[in-house]
Amino acid sequence: METIKKYILKYKLLILINAILIIFVSALKALQAILFKIIVDTSVGNLNYSISTLIWYSVGFLIAVFTAETLSKAASAAFNKKVLIDYKQSIIESFINSRRRKITSSELISLLSNDVRMIETNYLTSLINIMEDVLLFIVSLYLILRINVYLTIVIFIFGWVPVIVPQLFTKINQELKGQYLKKLERFTNRIKEMAQGFEVIKAFNIENKILNMASKDNKDAEMAGYKSDAFQGFQGALSIVSGFAMFFVNILVATYLVLRGYITVGSMIAAVQLMNYIVNPLISASVYATKIKSVEKIADKIQKEIIEVGKEEVSQGDKSFEFRNSIEIKNLTFSYDGKRNAxxxxxxxxxxGKKYTLVGESGCGKTTLLRVLLNHITDYEGQVLIDGVDIREFDPASYYRKVSIIQQDVFMFGDTLKNNICLYSECSEEELNEALKQSGLIQVVEKLPKGLDTIVGEGEVELSGGERQRIAIARALIKKAEILLIDEATAALDKVTASDIERTLINLDATVLAVTHKLDPEILKRYDEIFVMRDGEIIERGTLDELLEKRGYFYYMYNYGIDEKEEIETVEETV
Structure with missing residues (x-):
């Protein structure tokens, strides 16, 4: 809760404005009882006001209430807006700045839409309402004290019953709310899977199975929501019954005081109205307190999984990055779990300026090595040096200006092709045209309805895998990357397109380290050195001819197309 509280306290002026307006609104609501007292006592002859005066009092009161309520609601909305903007921004910044992503994209979307909205409704709005109820209670208690001390004592004694009773079930309510959010998140993830895996679902004829799973998740989520809402209703009913019990006790006491001549009928009417303003705030305050407690787990989850992760200390230097000679990796060892080395x-x-490639079976550590070079993984043993400087000493912004990666899945923003290439950075027409030429995108641009201004991405103009890879190449060219890391960029492409893309990459004016599964001799022989990985180790290295002459691990991968660990082990035993 510490982050949301920090942003609440940030806007002290808005808190003060809200407090002043709430005081004004609460005072007006309580004064309604006094106005009723004046009108009733005038009607029975205990007071001597004219009808015109009473009308003016009533009109003035209505205008004051309208003005105060309007301003109060506007101030409350402004406060919520400011706090939520900052809070959501802190979540987004923490997510984008974290080195390791701990939640999925659908979880992030659910968090920013469902969870944050629940925090607004159950926490921020409840805080304002509690403040109003407390002030209304205080003002009403003062006014009823002026009417009769004994009646005030009775109200004070019995007034806490509606508050205490619901609190006995707060823990159960929190658990039910947590179960609901968990199952709602599962349902959201299922829907995302359906959308992303639509073609797979159709191709393998598993629509009914997926529908059944989605139906179950939907029912589970709604059942959990029903249980949470029903139990919250039970708590509310307890509060209401407790409030009614208190009200009956107090009205009977007030009736006794009228019969005994201690207060007037007008005072009794005022007391009844004021009792509403005492009982109702006590009931609603307990409900609001329950709502506030119910979102603590949500806020703590956001704090733990997003914000604190974004604040984790990572090694970040301040040296300006320059690349003149070479990258050296020395005695590098890393483990994700502390048990098995990746x-x-x-x-x-x-x-x-030279070109290198990493080959090896799936899961042998190739992508992990690229992540180390990207400085996404920093808690390793050994050294990664660029011209003798540990990469963890470089300023990240300076480093990433000259280091780029091309992956198998090229993400496209729902924007123009130009913005997808330049990635919202300034680039001259000359730079853009040169990047289009070198990446082989000129013909692609010419085919698009609006050229570079064509909107691409999901739901817009769809691009092929090869076209997306060329866009990734153009991004690296625009960036003028000196170090280019390629992670299975052509794995999903046909052989002709893949070979064409790899030729383009090899011809780039950059130091290239490419991970590949495609052992195409025409491509492999153009690399200056091939590194062969197995189980996280470099077990062979050399040019294509040198590796084939060794007749080792790579030789059998190359000749027999073996990519499965078990089969390779069998071949090695034979060797």
Whole structure:
């Protein structure tokens, strides 16, 4: 809760304005009882006001209430807006700045839409309402004290019953609310899977199975929501019954005081109205308190999984990045879980301007090595040096200006092709045209209805896998990347397109380290050195001819197209 509280306290002026307006609104509501007292006592002859005066009092009161309520609601909305903008922005910044993503995209969307909205409704709005109820209670208690002390004592004694009773069930309510959110998140994830895997679902004829799973998740979520709402209703009913019990006790006491001549009928009417303003705030305050407690787990989840992750200390230097000679990886070892090494004792050197490739079975550590070079993983043993400087000492912004990655899945923003290439950075027409030419995108642009201004992405003009890869290449060219990391960029493309893309990449004026599964001799022979990985280790290295002459692990991968670990082990035993 600490982050949301920080942003609440940030807007002290808005808090003060809200407090002043709430005081004004509460005082007006309580004064309604006094106005009723004046009107009733005038009607029975205890007071001597004219009808015109009473009308003016009533009109003035209505105008004052309308003005105060309007201003109060506007101030409350402004306060919520400011706090939520900052809170959601902190979540987005923490997510984007974290080195390791701990939640999925659908979880983030659900969090920003469902969870944050629940925090607004059950926390921020409840805080304002509690403040109003407390002030209304205080003002009403003061006014009823002026009417009769004994009646005030009775109200004070019995007034806490509606508050205490519902609190006995707060823990159960929190657990039910947490179960609902968990199942709602599961349903949201299921819907995302349906949307993203639509073609797979159709191709394998599993519509009914997916529908059944989605139906179950939908029912589970709504059942959990029903249980949460029903139990919250039970708590509310307890509060209402407790409030009614208190009201009956107080009205009977007030009736006794009228019969005994201690108060007037007008005072009794005022007391009845004031009792509403005492009982109702006590009931609603307990409900609001329950709502506030119910979102604590949600806020703590956001704090733990997003905000604190974004604040985790990571090694970030301040040196300006320059690349003149070489990249050296020395004795690099890394483990994700502290048990099994994803990388073990890696020692390689990459000279500037040369082209290198990593080959090996799936899961052998190739992508992990790229993540180390991207400085996404920093808690490793050993060193990664660029011209003798540890990459963790470089300023991240300076480093990423000259280091780029091309992946198999090229993400496209729902924007123009130009913005997808330039990635919202300024680039000259000359730079853009050169990038289009080198990446082979000129013909693609010519085919699009609005050229570079064509909106691409999901739901817009769809691009092929090869066209997306060329866009990724153009991004690296615009960026003028000196170090280009390629992670299975052509794995999903046909052989002709893949070979064409890889030729383009090899011809780029950059130091290239490419991960590939395609052992195409025409491509492999153009790399200056091939690194062969297995179980997180570099077990062979050399040019294509050198590796084939060794007749080792790579030789059998190359000749027999073996990519499965078990089969390779069988071949190795034979060797």
């Amino acid at each position: 990388l073990s004792n890696i020692n390689i050197k990459l000279d500037k």
